[in-house]
Amino acid sequence: MKKIITLAFSLLFVGMNIYGQEVASTVVRCASDEYMKKMFEANPALKVQRQKDELLVQQGVDRLNSSKSAQMIFTIPVVVHVVYRTASQNISDAQVQSQIDALNEDFARLNADTVNTPAAFKPYARATNFRFCLAQQDTNGNPTNGIERRLTTTSSFSTNNGVKAYATGGLDAWDVNRYLNIWVCNMSGGVLGYGEFPLSAHTSTYGLVIQYNAFGRVGTLQATYNLGRTTVHEISHCFNLYHIWGDDGGTCGGSDYCPDTPNQGSENYGCRTYPYYDNCTTSGNGVMFMNYMDYSDDVCLNMFTTQQSFRMNSAMSQYYPTLLSSTACEAPTTGISNIDNYFNISAYPNPTDGIFNLDMFLTPSVIESLQLVVVDQTGRLIFEEKLSSPAGQVHQLDLRNQPSGVYTLTVFNDKVKRTFKIALVR
Ligand code: ZN
Numbered sequence: 001m002k003k004i005i006t007l008a009f010s011l012l013f014v015g016m017n018i019y020g021q022e023v024a025s026t027v028v029r030c031a032s033d034e035y036m037k038k039m040f041e042a043n044p045a046l047k048v049q050r051q052k053d054e055l056l057v058q059q060g061v062d063r064l065n066s067s068k069s070a071q072m073i074f075t076i077p078v079v080v081h082v083v084y085r086t087a088s089q090n091i092s093d094a095q096v097q098s099q100i101d102a103l104n105e106d107f108a109r110l111n112a113d114t115v116n117t118p119a120a121f122k123p124y125a126r127a128t129n130f131r132f133c134l135a136q137q138d139t140n141g142n143p144t145n146g147i148e149r150r151l152t153t154t155s156s157f158s159t160n161n162g163v164k165a166y167a168t169g170g171l172d173a174w175d176v177n178r179y180l181n182i183w184v185c186n187m188s189g190g191v192l193g194y195g196e197f198p199l200s201a202h203t204s205t206y207g208l209v210i211q212y213n214a215f216g217r218v219g220t221l222q223a224t225y226n227l228g229r230t231t232v233h234e235i236s237h238c239f240n241l242y243h244i245w246g247d248d249g250g251t252c253g254g255s256d257y258c259p260d261t262p263n264q265g266s267e268n269y270g271c272r273t274y275p276y277y278d279n280c281t282t283s284g285n286g287v288m289f290m291n292y293m294d295y296s297d298d299v300c301l302n303m304f305t306t307q308q309s310f311r312m313n314s315a316m317s318q319y320y321p322t323l324l325s326s327t328a329c330e331a332p333t334t335g336i337s338n339i340d341n342y343f344n345i346s347a348y349p350n351p352t353d354g355i356f357n358l359d360m361f362l363t364p365s366v367i368e369s370l371q372l373v374v375v376d377q378t379g380r381l382i383f384e385e386k387l388s389s390p391a392g393q394v395h396q397l398d399l400r401n402q403p404s405g406v407y408t409l410t411v412f413n414d415k416v417k418r419t420f421k422i423a424l425v426r
């Protein structure tokens with residue numbers, strides 16, 4: 001459902017047109033649902049696959065619910081692609097950093113406004129296990145501040161992903177298996193942002209796009225969307241959260257697959273007064289309009305629930321294990337990219353029914369030993385092996401005792417690292 005609020009008489013949102021005049025405008029808080037619907041229409045198989053994946057996501061959530069151990073904390077390397085046409089769209093490094101700070105507070109539930117979470121909802125509120133950094137090394141292993149900029153001739157970008165490719169006036173994604181890609185630009189139609197849900201077939205469009213003046217919490221900002229929570233919301237879509245009202249057009253049959261969020265008819269705007277009841281929740285604690293997956297103003301959002309936190313954890317372990325183990329938050333080791341040139345590995349046949357041959361081409365003087373690690377789609381370690389003197393070897397990786405499925409193989413030592421998907425089919 002496309003929801004537009006018109007703020008023609010409000011000073012809260014004032015856009016600049018290309019002649020520099022201030023124009024009243026409309027705001028589309030989030031276009032992710034429409035974006036994914038278009039994607040599924042173009043490729044119906046994607047939707048079928050996601051429905052299959054959902055079972056695995058929920059199995060992972062079940063495991064987290066029954067686990068007594070603390071969740072592992074994952075720090076996600078972020079690259080911010082700033083695509084600008086005017087000086088004000090070229091947001092400062094400080095504005096970018098302020099968004100990372102906001103993410104680290106909100107995802108860790110360290111935000112000062114947790115005091116505004118109603119007492120009745122506090123038992124359901126929970127920190128997630130995600131933290132974020134600006135990438136410290138680029139795709140070639142060279143130093144970076146995690147921010148990339150381009151002056152474009154495109155005055156605004158729509159949800160057709162034009163901003164995600166250099167050829168269409170934007171900037172190309174960095175390897176989605178190692179970086180969370182965020183594009184910041186001027187969006188058309190008053191859209192504040194959209195995120196792509198994770199897909200098991202990885203795309204170079206995975207990530208999120210945010211309107212430049214709704215990004216971060218210092219610098220060039222709209223008054224109502226000035227606490228970085230548009231980005232919190234869109235990243236959550238990228239991490240597999242649905243809208244809290246279930247995207248069912250105001251009825252009560254839709255679900256966000258999180259049993260601890262109250263049933264809700266539609267999205268809320270502005271700032272509701274607690275408790276607020278709607279057509280789906282008419283008594284008790286009311287609806288959770290202060291949840292990051294609703295549409296309330298930034299200042300009124302302050303919580304994720306436990307089940308939302310577990311859902312993101314399960315989904316990302318399943319879809320993007322290599323993003324969770326990416327080392328791009330660390331400053332590059334001197335010379336690593338040179339060594340990289342002398343390291344090559346291939347696994348064949350892939351898929352196989354049990355044994356992979358790992359063909360390793362590498363330089364013995366710099367690579368004395370290698371560690372092999374295989375994890376399944378839930379991120380569970382299923383195999384580990386250390387190889388000494390691997391140079392020139394064809395090593396056999398024996399997974400005959402494992403069930404069919406897709407696994408992630410990581411081969412690494414302190415100087416190099418290669419990660420790839422391998423599949424067992426019987
Ligand atoms: Zn949304």
Ligand code: CA
Nearest residue numbers: 245251264265
């Ligand atoms: Ca609903």
